[in-house]
Amino acid sequence: MTSPYPILSIVGILIVVLSIAAGLIWLERRLLALWQDRYGPNRVGPFGLLQVLADMLKIFFKEDWIPPFADKYVFILAPAVIVVTVLLSFAVVPVAPGIIVTDLNIGLLFVLAMSSLGVYSVVLGGWSSDNKYALLGAVRAAAQMLSYEVFMGLSLMGVVLLAGSFDLVRIVEAQRHLWFVVPQFLGFVLFLIAGVAETRRLPFDLPEAESELIAGYHSEYSGMKFGMFFVGEYLGVTLISSLITVLFLGGWNGPVLPPIVWFLLKMFAFICLFILLRAALPRPRFDQLMNLGWKLLLPLALANLLVTGAVVLAKGT
Amino acid sequence: MLSALRTLWNVFLHMFRKRVTVQYPEQKPYLAPRWRGRIILSRDPDGGERCVACYLCAVACPVDCIALQATEDQTGRRYPEFFRINFSRCIFCGYCEEACPTYAIQLTPDFEMAEYERQNLVYEKEDLLIDGPGKYPGYNFWRVAGVKIGGKDKGEAQNETAPVDLHTLLP
Numbered sequence: 001m002t003s004p005y006p007i008l009s010i011v012g013i014l015i016v017v018l019s020i021a022a023g024l025i026w027l028e029r030r031l032l033a034l035w036q037d038r039y040g041p042n043r044v045g046p047f048g049l050l051q052v053l054a055d056m057l058k059i060f061f062k063e064d065w066i067p068p069f070a071d072k073y074v075f076i077l078a079p080a081v082i083v084v085t086v087l088l089s090f091a092v093v094p095v096a097p098g099i100i101v102t103d104l105n106i107g108l109l110f111v112l113a114m115s116s117l118g119v120y121s122v123v124l125g126g127w128s129s130d131n132k133y134a135l136l137g138a139v140r141a142a143a144q145m146l147s148y149e150v151f152m153g154l155s156l157m158g159v160v161l162l163a164g165s166f167d168l169v170r171i172v173e174a175q176r177h178l179w180f181v182v183p184q185f186l187g188f189v190l191f192l193i194a195g196v197a198e199t200r201r202l203p204f205d206l207p208e209a210e211s212e213l214i215a216g217y218h219s220e221y222s223g224m225k226f227g228m229f230f231v232g233e234y235l236g237v238t239l240i241s242s243l244i245t246v247l248f249l250g251g252w253n254g255p256v257l258p259p260i261v262w263f264l265l266k267m268f269a270f271i272c273l274f275i276l277l278r279a280a281l282p283r284p285r286f287d288q289l290m291n292l293g294w295k296l297l298l299p300l301a302l303a304n305l306l307v308t309g310a311v312v313l314a315k316g317t
Numbered sequence: 318m319l320s321a322l323r324t325l326w327n328v329f330l331h332m333f334r335k336r337v338t339v340q341y342p343e344q345k346p347y348l349a350p351r352w353r354g355r356i357i358l359s360r361d362p363d364g365g366e367r368c369v370a371c372y373l374c375a376v377a378c379p380v381d382c383i384a385l386q387a388t389e390d391q392t393g394r395r396y397p398e399f400f401r402i403n404f405s406r407c408i409f410c411g412y413c414e415e416a417c418p419t420y421a422i423q424l425t426p427d428f429e430m431a432e433y434e435r436q437n438l439v440y441e442k443e444d445l446l447i448d449g450p451g452k453y454p455g456y457n458f459w460r461v462a463g464v465k466i467g468g469k470d471k472g473e474a475q476n477e478t479a480p481v482d483l484h485t486l487l488p
Contacts, residue, residue, distance in 0.1 A: 035331045039338045280328035281321055 010101050017090050021234040026052045028234075028275050035279040056227075064223035067129070074128035079225045082121035082232030086239050089114040093242050094169045096252045096259040107168040108160065111243065112153050115198055119145040121232065122200070122207060126217035137216025140286060141207035144197055147293040148204075151301035152194035158187040158308040159247050172251035179250040186304045188248045190297055195240035197293075199233060201274055203281035206289060241270035350452075352426035353411045356402055358442065359423055359451035366446070367421035367458055370397040374413035374422050382406035383413060392467025394459065400442040405435050419458040423451045 026041065026049060033040025041048035066075055092107035094100040104110055119142060126138020160166055162183060163174035171180075181188045197204040208216030218229045245251055245266040252259030284292070339346050348354070361367050370387030386398040413422050432438050450456065465471050472479035 035328050037331055037334050037337050039336055039340075276325060276329060280324045 006101070009099055013090055013095065013099070013101055014087070017087070017235065017238060018231075020238050021231050022052050022056065024234040024237065024271065025055055025230075027271070028278075031272060031275045032279050035276065059224055059227040062223040064225065067131075067220050069130045070220060071128035071130065074124050075220075076225070078121050078125035078128060079221065079228035079232070080121075081124065082118050083228055083235065085114045085118040085121070086232055086235040089239050090235075090242075092168055093239070093246060094172055094251060095242075095263050099260065100169065103167065103169050106166045108156060108166045108171070108247075111168075111239075112149075112156075115152075115236075115239075116145075116149055118198075118232075118236070121229075122217045125221070125229070126207075129217070129220035131220050133213045133215075134217050134219045137207045137209075137213045137219070140213075141200060141217060144200070144204065144206060144289060144293075147290060148194045148197035148297075151190060151293070151298045152198060154298070154301040154305055155187045155190035155194060156247060157305050158184045161305075161308050161312050168246050168251075172246055172253065175250040176253055179248065179253075181248040184248065184304075184308070186300060187308075188244070190301050190304065191247070192244065193297060195244065196274065196277060197289075199236035199240055199274075201233070201237065202278040203283050204289065205283060206286055209283060237271055237274050238267070241267045241274065244270050348426035348428075350426065352428075353409045353414075353424040355404075355425050355427040355430055356407065356409075356413065356440075356445065357423055357425055357447045357451065358400060358421055358445040359447055359449065359453075361457040361459070362450055362455060363457060364448075365394075365457075365459070366396050367419045367450075367456075368397050368400065369395045369419055369421070369458065370400075371395070371418060373416040373418065377412040377416035379410060379412065380406045380408055394466050397442065400445060402440045402445060403438065404430060404440060405438040420451070420453045420456055421458075425451075 029051070030040040030042075030048065041051040044050040044054050066072055089111045091101040092104045092110050094103070122141040122145075123138045126134040126136075126141070129135070159171060159180050162180060163171040165171060165174075174180075200207050206216075207213075208218065213219070218226055221229060242263070245263060249266045251266075252263045254262035254265075257265075359367055368385075370385055372385065372387070375381075375383040375385060382403040384399075384401040384403075387395055388398040389395055409424065411424050414424050417423075430438070459466065459469070459474075461475050461477075463471060463474050463477050471477075
């Protein structure tokens with residue numbers, strides 16, 4: 001099932017995804033304020049919505065400074081990598097029937113591969129900055145992404161087993177009667193935790209822990225290059241939210257409302273959850289993070305996969 | 318894990334709490350009567366300047382933002398020829414008010430004094446002087462001070478007895 005107007009889909013998804021990522025600046029600030037008994041930005045335009053525009057204008061006109069000690073070409077390249085990899089992942093995310101850039105039969109693997117590539121952005125950014133804080137942040141990011149990638153993939157294998165396909169469209173269609181969040185609740189929780197860690201959001205923002213590492217891997221970045229890291233982060237949040245929607249919450253499936261509305265509703269619910277996590281939870285120590293990943297979540301993911309496989313095998317025969 | 322979930326829920330419930338933000342330009346904040354804001358020079362009930370140009374405020378000022386020059390009028394009263402406060406340096410500590418022996422310099426509950434040009438933050442005497450007596454309505458320094466000036470000899474101030482004639486004390 002491919003889109004009847006591929007160009008329209010590509011341009012549409014690109015524009016919508018980028019504007020959602022930009023709008024998240026406003027949404028995050030408003031929601032954080034809401035949960036801290038404040039109002040947040042409410043001056044620029046209706047409900048402060050034009051704050052996005054103001055922030056964008058500001059960041060475009062900021063001095064774009066490259067430190068003289070930095071590795072210039074890698075320094076410039078690094079922020080682009082994260083945006084490119086996340087945007088590429090959106091190519092296989094089915095928004096609604098017919099609204100998808102390319103219906104890849106290994107869509108899920110493609111997404112996992114792209115999110116693995118995303119780590120290069122952080123590591124190269126930290127490395128090329130030639131700054132100890134940036135390097136420490138990059139090393140942390142690499143270790144964290146590596147550990148959490150392992151069970152991120154494993155936690156999804158249950159879904160793949162149940163749907164019998166890596167194709168995201170087929171996975172959505174397999175959830176017509178029962179969302180995978182019910183039979184795969186453990187997988188859902190594991191993927192949610194891994195997703196937060198993958199996007200380096202609080203409580204897993206150790207690569208950029210302000211209180212220890214200034215700003216971690218983007219300490220030396222300014223202007224729009226810094227902005228690209230942020231756009232990449234918000235794109236990542238959007239991507240993980242839409243992946244959770246597609247894989248566990250039945251994607252566009254839902255009564256009465258049109259499919260695309262259902263998809264966006266579920267996606268925004270998870271984006272809000274991401275922001276709530278940031279508002280509520282403190283940052284763990286790095287060894288706690290590693291212990292949690294390798295000693296608790298990885299065995300759980302393996303057990304989940306084993307049980308799901310056994311059940312599927314028993315039912316199939 | 319459970320405590321983390323409980324935290325999430327509690328933070329979520331904050332959505333329905335009362336906001337603490339004061340929506341400033343529309344909603345003015347309450348300023349206490351003793352708020353240390355814009356500095357003024359007050360006048361005594363008769364309409365004369367209270368400031369006697371003693372320089373104590375300029376001495377007390379930790380950032381040296383007060384500049385003045387003392388002079389005397391025909392009756393022998395001291396008053397400032399010019400009195401200048403540079404509000405771009407002022408830290409609103411209120412030491413000048415504490416140092417002032419005549420209640421002339423006072424801090425008021427007003428902080429809205431933003432300017433587009435730094436030079437406009439330098440207030441001259443005519444910007445600082447107000448018409449009223451400020452926080453001390455009945456006080457007039459020259460009436461209570463035992464200082465001899467034109468039109469008032471020693472012993473003529475309020476609550477002051479006439480000076481003792483030393484010759485009457487001779488044995």
